[in-house]
Amino acid sequence: MPTINSAQLSVLLEPSAEGLEYGACFMQQLTAQAQQKAVAAVFVQGYTPDADNTLATLDPPIFYGLSHGSPCQFNNYLTAKWSGSVYIPGEGMVDFKCFADKNLEKMKGRHVHLLSCLCGIALGGALIKAGARSFVGYSQVAVYGVYVSGYSEPSPCEPPDDNRDFYTFIDSDIEGMRKILLENTTVGEAVNAIIAKYKYYIDKYERGEWKDRPIATDASLCLRWNLQYLTALGDMNWRPLTMTTVRPKTMLIGMPAVSFVGALAIATTKKY
Amino acid sequence: MLERVANWVNRLPAEARALPILEHAGRYWSPNEILAQIQSCPNCSLSQALQAMLEQRLHALSPYATQYEIAKTRLIIHFARTPGYWRTLAGTISTAQLAQEVANETPLGQQLIQLEMQRMREQLEMFY
Numbered sequence: 332m333p334t335i336n337s338a339q340l341s342v343l344l345e346p347s348a349e350g351l352e353y354g355a356c357f358m359q360q361l362t363a364q365a366q367q368k369a370v371a372a373v374f375v376q377g378y379t380p381d382a383d384n385t386l387a388t389l390d391p392p393i394f395y396g397l398s399h400g401s402p403c404q405f406n407n408y409l410t411a412k413w414s415g416s417v418y419i420p421g422e423g424m425v426d427f428k429c430f431a432d433k434n435l436e437k438m439k440g441r442h443v444h445l446l447s448c449l450c451g452i453a454l455g456g457a458l459i460k461a462g463a464r465s466f467v468g469y470s471q472v473a474v475y476g477v478y479v480s481g482y483s484e485p486s487p488c489e490p491p492d493d494n495r496d497f498y499t500f501i502d503s504d505i506e507g508m509r510k511i512l513l514e515n516t517t518v519g520e521a522v523n524a525i526i527a528k529y530k531y532y533i534d535k536y537e538r539g540e541w542k543d544r545p546i547a548t549d550a551s552l553c554l555r556w557n558l559q560y561l562t563a564l565g566d567m568n569w570r571p572l573t574m575t576t577v578r579p580k581t582m583l584i585g586m587p588a589v590s591f592v593g594a595l596a597i598a599t600t601k602k603y
Numbered sequence: 604m605l606e607r608v609a610n611w612v613n614r615l616p617a618e619a620r621a622l623p624i625l626e627h628a629g630r631y632w633s634p635n636e637i638l639a640q641i642q643s644c645p646n647c648s649l650s651q652a653l654q655a656m657l658e659q660r661l662h663a664l665s666p667y668a669t670q671y672e673i674a675k676t677r678l679i680i681h682f683a684r685t686p687g688y689w690r691t692l693a694g695t696i697s698t699a700q701l702a703q704e705v706a707n708e709t710p711l712g713q714q715l716i717q718l719e720m721q722r723m724r725e726q727l728e729m730f731y
Contacts, residue, residue: 350690399692418710420689421696448692476690480698484690497690537722538729542616548681549698553689555718 341373341382341391350475353497354397354446356487357505365512370572372512379408386437392464392571393442395508400447400468403429403454411435411457417449420472435461442511442518442571446504448472451562465518465565467507467525473560474553475500479545493544500557503528511571519567529558604654605641611657611730612638618685619726622677625662626669627653631676634726657730674719675712678705 342358362372373389375381385391398406403413410433419425439462445454451470458466476497478484484497491498506528507521516524535541536551544550612620612634623631628649632640637657641650656662682702689696704712 350692419693420691420704420711421694421700423709446692472691472693474689474691478687478690480686480688537616537725538614545618545685546687547616548618548685549687549689551722552715552718555722556714559718 341375341385341389341393342395342397351397353475353487354501354505357501358395358397358508360488361505361509361512364509368513370512382408383437392440393444393508393511394438396443396445396447398445398447400445400450400454401427401429402449402452403427403457405445405447405450405454409434409438409454409458411454413453413457415453417452432457432461435463438463440464442467442569444468444508446473446501451560451564455562455564459565463565464569464571465563465567467518467522467561467563469557469560470562471556471560473500473504474557477546477549477553479549491541491546491550494546496546496550499532499550499554503532503554503557515570515572517568517570518563518565522561522563522567525561526558529554529561533558604658605645607730608638608641608654608657614729615726618681622680623673624677624723624727625653625656626665626673627656631673657727662727663724670720670723671716674716674723675705675708677723678702678715678719 342362358374362374365372373385373391375385386394396405396408398408400406402415402417403411404427410429410431412429412432414426414428416424416426435458438458441463442465443455443458443463444466445468448469449471451466451468455466455468455470476484476495478496479494482494485492485495487497489495489498503525507525510516510521510524511518533551533554536544536547536554541547541550615634620634623633625632625637632653637653640647640653644650679702682698682705685698687698689698689701701711701715705715706712708716
């Protein structure tokens, strides 16, 4: 195995939270691929001191968060002062209030990618204002799976079948991180890769080999939904990995089974 | 012409073939119904009008309100025919809930109808 000599991605997540095991599975696969390229990543569970410690110690240029979000908050970790109402599917108009900025400066100089609901509405812009170099997230509730009534939910990373798809949504989102970590692309190129992956799956469900599956109509509609609300802000010409400082040691926090170069992930149980 | 319509219908997703896609003569037409009409009476004025709508992209000139209503109807039919669930990072939504959102044209319902309009137009464009 190549020596991991720098941390370029920190991944913050909480695998026990609702649905996050599906995203965590993809990140673990990507971590393994990244290690082959001598790119290291750090996986941190949704525990603030661990996340802070990782950021302070390894100073990764990329922060990938997988958790619940709201317009002004990414779990309990990142918060932007904001108040307003948002229409939430299934719940109607919901008021959100965040009274003060919290931890935004910790993302200064980093590429922040949040696979979570709603953070693109206000938190993304606030992060850029606070010095984050670039941001990718969603400005509505993010769909990660669809299934036909009567079928059980698949295992994480299980490819889609006739009646269930808990794969294409996260696979499309993760494509951006794959590009940056494995191909050293710019953020803009990574965003274009995410868009292309969503469109690839939409085409497969609407014109291609999956078009006659019972799940096809819902899956393509949800893919279109996520794509419509994908939000990218900041410096799209930035190539995050080129600025990485080589460090003498790697620190693994929370989940030692997983390591990355340059990423930190966080998650919490806070809904939205 | 019949062959061209049949090819178009076959290229569409199975479920979409039975969902309304055009409005003509006071009613909605699904691709299957358009094909059946043209097969049963190729020279009827009704068949020729439907063909013309497809060939000359006349559907693109349909009023926005008509396209909106067709898309709304498609979603309500789909959610009733294929019950299921959407999982989001904010929780689970059933297609029964979604059908209500669409029927009541809530902000979510309107967003879904807009997406369906987009998809419907692309399915019509598959004729070419």
